[in-house]
Amino acid sequence: MALKASIDWDKCEGNGVCARVAPEIFSVDEQGNSDVLMEEVPENLRAKAMLAMRGCPTNAVIITEM
Numbered sequence: 302m303a304l305k306a307s308i309d310w311d312k313c314e315g316n317g318v319c320a321r322v323a324p325e326i327f328s329v330d331e332q333g334n335s336d337v338l339m340e341e342v343p344e345n346l347r348a349k350a351m352l353a354m355r356g357c358p359t360n361a362v363i364i365t366e367m
């Protein structure tokens with residue numbers, strides 16, 4: 302089952318943790334603007350997606366089962 306990745310931009314502080322843990326899925330630029338590169342996360346990136354969700358200090362990363 303694939304996962305859906307999104308970011309709650311009201312909570313995001315742009316610290317870049319998600320992009321460091323899962324660069325295939327998230328990006329954060331020098332200004333701290335985060336983006337979701339891959340909204341449908343394939344099974345082989347599940348572990349990275351979950352790491353990003355757990356690692357986000359503001360709980361802004363949202364991962365849901367599709």
Ligand code: SF4
Pocket residue numbers: 308312313314315316317318319320327329335356357358359360361362
């Ligand atoms: S880890 Fe969380 S707070 Fe940091 S850039 Fe990613 S979504 Fe934003």
